[in-house]
Amino acid sequence: MEYVSPEGLRLDGRRPMEMRQIRAEIGAVSKADGSAIFEMGNTKVIAAVYGPREVQNKSQQINSHALVRCEYSMANFSTGDRMRKSKGDRRSTEISLVIRQTMEACIMTHLLPRSQIDIYVQVLQADGGTRSACINAATLALADAGIPMRDLVTSCSAGYLNSTPLLDLNYVEDSAGGPDVTLGILPKLDKVTLLQMDSKLPIDILENVMQLAIEGCKAIANYIREILLENTKQLEYRRGV
Amino acid sequence: MFGQSIWKEDKGVTCLHAQNHQIVVHVDGSAFGYLDATSFGGLPRDSGGRWLMSFYREAKITDNLKVELLANLNGLKFSPQNTNATNLTFESWFNRICSFGFRSLSFATRVSLSLFQWRLVSPDGHVVVACFSLPRDLSSPSRVLLGYYLLPHSPNSLTQRKAASSAAIMLHNKSFVKKTKGGKVMKQVREHYLRDDIYCGAPFCTVCDSSSARLSASPSTILVVDTNVVLNQIDLLENPAIDDVVVLSIVLEEVKNKNMSVYNRMRSICSNSMRRFFVFSNEYHRDTYVKEMSGETKNDRNDRAIRVATQWYQNHLGGAVKVLLITNDKENKRKASEEGIFAETVESYVKSLDRPDLLDLLVRPASEDVDMEEVEDLRPSKRKVIYSEHKPMSEVTSGLHRGIYHQGKLRVNRYNPFEAYVGSESIGDEIIIYGRSNMNRAFDGDIVAIELLPQEQWQEVSSLSIAGEDDEDEGDGVHLAPNSADNASRTIPQLGSSGQVNAVSSRPSGRIVGIIKRNWHSYCGSLEPMPLPAGSGGIAHALFVSKDRRIPKIRIQTRQLENLSDKRIIVAVDSWDRQSRYPSGHYVRTIGEIGDRETETEVVLIENDINTRPFSSQVLACLPPLPWSVSSEDLSNPIRQDLRRLRVFSVDPPGCKDIDDALHCHTLPNGNFEVGVHIADVTNFVHPDTPLDDEAAQRGTSVYLVERRIDMLPKPLTEDICSLRSDVERLAFSVIWEMTPEADIISTRYTKTVIKSSAALSYVEAQARMDDSRLMDPITADLRNMNSLAKKMRLRRIERGALTLASAEVKFQIDTETHDPLDIGMYQIREANQMVEEFMLAANVSVAQQILKSFPLCSLLRRHPTPTREMLEPLLRTAAAVGLHLDVTSSKALADSLDHAVGDDPYFNKLIRILATRCMTQAVYFCSGDLSPPEYHHYGLAAPLYTHFTSPIRRYADVIVHRLLAASLGISKLPSVFQDRLQLTSVADNLNYRHRNAQYAGRASVELHTLIYFRKRPTDTEGRIVKIRSNGFFVFVPKYGIEGPVYLTKAEKGSGEWYVDEQQQKIKKIDGSLSYSVLQTVQIHMEVVEPQPNRPKLQLTLI
Structure with a gap:
């Protein structure tokens, strides 16, 4: 199948190095300490952060660090066919773990000993790249909650189809069966916190694809920073400073 | 740019003042949240502050923002009309600094086009206009706009590394309903981005980026083709006379869904740099994308998209060129004319070009068939239905479902x-x-x-x-x-x-x-002889006879019958009605005179899909610089062993220039032999994913015709750089065994080497050296050692059950001047041939084991399927008729019984072997991951594993195997093709296809030369009956390797006087006076006859 036409356009009209439209909103869940909605094209996720708060299960308390927990789930209506998915299936568990580890790498947990931070992410609408969108949403929500972080973590996926590296795969491209590299970086520190890939890719091509994903992550980071700035300005305005 | 300035007036009201030649339009709208109380209005003022006009409307909208937008929209609509202004600045509640400049005509049309769209897309679609009036300082209201919005300066959401200009993109969701495999109906929503950085492809266009322009600099007309034109008239489009064509992406999409082969042809025209075809992605251009209207079918929508795109082109390029829509769809043409688009049918356009030869390429619409029929068949009542109707697709699918x-x-x-x-x-x-x-x-x-x-x-x-x-x-x-x-x-x-x-x-x-x-493509052949029509030069209806007998005759129309009657031509099929006996088609091109050796050779090549084009410059650019020699880097490379001092030699057919294998053999101190097979290291020069590699993969194999060779790799590689000629240093990939004198392999080693061949022998020379007992030089000694090893290996192989099959290969002696055949005879097989063959087989088997061990799922192997009993049936029947019992339970049993099949004459055994060979299918390449290990078996060689490693110069399979072997030794990386099993399978399929075609072509070339040879030399010779039929028998002539029918009765009469004895495989005269049985020797006369002019054929008659 032709995922990139000879004219250099993808199935949805993007060029190989373009991302989908992204949009973010802070403060979607007022009860939570921090929350955000993040959209990448038709992928839409919501993230809520509770904490830092007292550790609920004392046996899990860590004296030197904060305990970070993460729960990923998909809304039943998030895909085309409405399906009831059992909670805690293999895939969700894995993604929860991936997100937790990614976020833990940037939260300054040593500043918050004996406390707990809960991150809940839910996919409202899935169209490829849910993992990345969840991480981006979680970053925003953590920032909204005022949790100290080393840097913003941002994530973006990239793939390789028709011998072309493609940025930000949507569902159709994702299900083509080609390699799908999900990357998470700390953009200011230039460090990689997450790198996942299904299927195989020669190492030199992987470098190209990764480079593309890094640029995607950085573009997202710029956008997130803008959103945060805007949010701060509004907070400032509301306080009447 | 437009010099806005904000003046503060007395009462603290800020208001925008127009400067010279500017007009400011003040608009406002308001809604109170219920339907009746919504209104908006505006007034344009010039630089002197004068009111030019005013407008006021009421709208049934409850949203303040939308009312404001509507006010803007109406301002846009009324102001230019009534004020003749070209420079407008808008002011309203939410956009204090929003300006519009009607700079050029193109921009003006863009705006008006959007208004047009707004009217179409309403009620919610009117926000398209918001794209133009969205102010810079307003970021949040954009969300309200129901999915249509312009990105307010959004470099952050796009990584635009290449494109200098930031493309404005509109987002839009396409939703459609789809039935899944399980039969569920699901709604699918896909994003669809509309862009403004898709260019028109005309180099003279001032607005668009012309770096990717494909059309010519000053065309008189630009053609936009409709889908039906591409689908039906692809031969016309392939003709270089048609140029400056814009192919819309929607057209390509439709073609792709309907006919993949036409799509591929179209794509190759578009990518050909010689042709001026431009693909315009109209579906992603924000001005040419059209949304499906309610009640509109998919087809109508696409037709409309084509018209909108044509219109866009005309507006975009202005009056400089004429944009012409070519369509054969009447409805589409009518609508186009109504909308003011130039539209023509293909026929009228081609006629206007005044090129009669192009008219022949046209596919006739089916309606013209009626009069053709009458011209051709003079018999009355011919307009009857000959064929039954094809069932509609839905019925076929359900029928297939139900079995x-x-x-x-x-x-x-x-x-x-x-x-x-x-x-x-x-x-x-x-x-x-x-x-x-x-x-x-x-x-x-x-x-x-x-x-x-x-x-x-x-x-x-x-x-x-x-x-x-x-x-x-x-x-x-x-x-x-x-x-x-x-x-x-x-x-x-x-x-x-x-x-x-x-x-x-x-x-x-x-x-x-x-x-x-359908598998329709174009066919080679000639026209059936027919009298010229009275007015020559007019349209004639002729019947085309394909060279491929499987294809029925094809009816064509031509204006150049006189020219074509003695030519080989190519014809494509267009349609086949129920009423006509033959399909109708159209002429594509002429190859040359019938009977001419070169024409006929080309026909052979075309029929077998063999690419004879010279290698392109990109391919040749991949070659190392000439003259090439082994460099010091090659010698110092640790992976390459220096074997230049070794006594290596090659044995090949005489005159062989592409020597891809060489051998060595020397005695080790322990009495064992070291035997090496050195194969040209082609992969050192042909790297994966280069144009050279792609071309070689496409060609698959070199093709050997009687008088020429069509190479897989360019000549410098084939005959020089890779060829292991004598006395030059060459790179090789070697398999080296240690063997006992009993020819048992003790160890196997694979390595890349540098060798220097000391002699390039021919089979005849090698044989003569071995036979001449006086010669005692080292090479001859090596040859003798190898020969004795080879004999033992061969014996062991035969014991395992390998079949010694035979074929009737012939060899021509060709006149060097005229290239006409001088003599033909059976190809002789000597011991030297068998010796080389034996070591090549052994090398192939060793390599197959090695690569399969390293890459069990992605090795390329060769297998030979075990023939079924049914396939061997003809052989068994023939054998039974002469009282011979063949055991076919296993290859071993068959080999043994073939050995015991000795008749009264020396040729009998070979004849039986030839018949046995014919019953088997050919060996094929396959990807090891596709089959289970027992299926890897090679029946003919009785080997569990086999592959091709020894001829990388002329077979692409060997190139692949070389790469696999190198990767298994850790010398190089495994190319990406091996990671994709589907791709590897398709490579293997292509190799099988090319291999088979190369063989067909080789045989057809021999047939052709046989015909040329016998044209001047009617001959009497001896033949053997191989098949008995009701009215004659097939005779095989061993001397010339040909087979043909001998008729005992005249074709018109029945076979009354002869009858066939199936059991005995005999044909007898009723009165018993004469009988012929299978395998009997008969004397025959061979002669070339021409039953019809220009149709020579070889005829066999009994003497």
Whole structure:
């Protein structure tokens, strides 16, 4: 199948190095300490952060660090066919773990000993790249909650189809069966916190694809920073400073 | 740019003032949240502050923002009309600094186009206008706008590394309903981005980026083609006379869905740098994307998209060029004319070009068929339905579901076009289809739906249909003796035109009810001779006869009959009505004179899809600089062993220039032998994913014709850099064994090497050296050692059950000047040939083991399927008739019984072997991941594993195997193709296809030369009867390797006086005076006759 036409356009009209439209909103869940909605094209996720708060299960308390927990789930209506998915299936568990580890790498947990931070992410609408969108949403929500972080973590996926590296795969491209590299970086520190890939890719091509994903992550980071700035300005305005 | 300035006036009201030649439009709108109280209005003022006009409206909208937008929109609509202004600035509640400049005509049209769209897309679509009036300082209201919005300066959401300008993109969701495999109906939503950085492809365009422009600098007309034109008139579009064509992406999309092969041809025209075809992605351009309207069919929507794009082109390029829509759809043409678009049909356009030869390329619309019929068939009442109707697709699919119909690919018998087979998976057997009416207009290679005939008709139908088609059959010609079941006829061909039927037919027969996928392409052949029409130069209707006998005659129209009557031409098929006996088609191009050796050779090449074009400059750029020699880097490379001092030599056919293998053999101190096979290191020069590699992969193999060779790799590689010639240093990939004197392999080593061949021997020379007992030089000693090893290996192989098969290969001596054949004779096989062959086999087997060990799932191997008993049936029948019992239970048993098949004359054994070889299919390449290990077996060689490693210069399979072997040794990386099993499988399929075609072409070339040879030399010779038929028999002539029919009765008369004894394989005269039996020797006379002018054929008659 032709995922990139000879004219250099993808199935949805993007060029190989373009991302989908992204949009973010802070403060979607007022009860939570921090929350955000993040959209990448038709992928839409919501993230809520509770904490830092007292550790609920004392046996899990860590004296030197904060305990970070993460729960990923998909809304039943998030895909085309409405399906009831059992909670805690293999895939969700894995993604929860991936997100937790990614976020833990940037939260300054040593500043918050004996406390707990809960991150809940839910996919409202899935169209490829849910993992990345969840991480981006979680970053925003953590920032909204005022949790100290080393840097913003941002994530973006990239793939390789028709011998072309493609940025930000949507569902159709994702299900083509080609390699799908999900990357998470700390953009200011230039460090990689997450790198996942299904299927195989020669190492030199992987470098190209990764480079593309890094640029995607950085573009997202710029956008997130803008959103945060805007949010701060509004907070400032509301306080009447 | 427009010099806005904000003045503060007395009462603290800020207001925008217009500067010179500017107009400011003040607009406002308001809504109170219920429907009746919404209104908006505005007034444009000039630089002097004068009111130019004013407007006011009420709207049923409850949203403040939308009312404001609507006010802007109306301001846009009214102001230019009433004020003749070209420079407008808008002011309203939310956009204090929003400006519009009507800079150029193109921008103006863009705005008006959007208004047009707004009207179409309403009620919610009116926000398209918001794209133009969205102010810079307003970021949040954009969300309200229901999915249409312009990105307010959004470099952050796009990584635009390449594009200098930031493209404005509109987002829009496409939603459609789709039925899933499980039968569920699901709604699908896809994003669809509309862009403004898609360019028009005209180099003279001032607005667009012209770096990717494809159209010519000053065309008089630009053509936009409709889908039906591309689908039907692809031959016309391929003609270089048609240029400056814009192909819309929607057209390509539709073509792709309808006919993949036309799509590929179209794509190759578009990518050809010589042609001026430009693909315009209209579906992603924000001005040419159209949304499906309610009640509009997909087809209508696409037609509209084509018209909108054509209109866009006309507006975009202005009056400089004429944009012409070429369509054969009447409705589309009518609508186009109504909308003010120039539109023409293909016929009228081609006529306006005044090129009669192009008119021949046109496909006639079906309606013209009527008068053609009358011209051709003078018999009355010819307008009757000849074929039954094809069932509609829905019925076919449901029939297939319910098991009434069966699906498969139709394969027509090469030797009898009235007989075809369909291998059906659903009944696990082949279905036979007899006769044209049962074949119901299907061509060879079509995917068809078949209905089984009732069992009692399996017999009857065949006799009826063949008898009914009497007038068409021309009888079997003389052919080269087939050497495998693949190119032998599948069942017993019917000799001549007698109405006799095979006695046994236990296989199911059926008839075709529908054609699922056509395999029409173009065919080589010539026109059936016919008198010139009275007014020469006018339109003539002629019948085209394909060289490929499986293809029926094709009816064409031509204006150049005089020219074409003695030419080989190419014709494409267009349609086949129920009422016409033959399909209709159109002329594509001329190859040359019939009978001319070069023309006929080209026909052979075209028929077998062999690429004879010279290598492109990109391919040649991949070659190392010439003159090439082994560099010091190669020598110092640790992976490469220096074996230059070793006594290496090669043994090949005389005159061989592409030497890809060399050998060495020396005695080790422990009495064992070290034997090495050195193969040209082609992969050192042909790297994966280069144009050179792609070209070689496409060609697959070199093709050897009688008088020429079509190389797989460019000549410098084939004959110089890779060729292991004597006395030059060359790079090689070597397999080196240590063998005991008993030829047991003790160890195997694979390495890249540098060698220097000390002698390039021919088979004859090598044989002469071995035979000459006086010679004691080292090379001769090596040859003798190797020969004795080879004999032992061969013996062991035969003990394992390898078959010694035989084929009747012939060798021509060609006149160097005229290239005409001087002499032909059987190809002689010497011990030296067998010796080299033995070591090559051993190398291939060793390499196969090595690569399979390292890459069990992605190795390229070669297998030879075990023949089924049914395939061996003809052999067993013949053998039984001469009192010979063959045991075919295993290859070992068959080999043994072939050994024991000794008759009273020396040639008998070979004849039986030839017949046995014919019953088998050919070996094929495959990807090891596709089959299970027991299926890897090579029947003919009795080897569990086999591959091709030893001829990388002329076979691409060997190149792949070289890469696999190098990767398994850790010398190089495994190229990406191996990581994709599907891709590797398709590579293997292509290799099989190319390999088979190369063989067909080689055989056809020999046939052609045989014909040329006998044209001047009628000959009497000895032949052997190989098949008995009802009215004659097939004779095989060993001396020339040909086989052909000998008729005992005249074709017109029945076979009354002869009868066939099936059991004994004999044909006897009724009165018993004469009889011929299978394998009997007969004297025959061979002569070239021309039953029709320009149609020479070789005829065999009994003396």
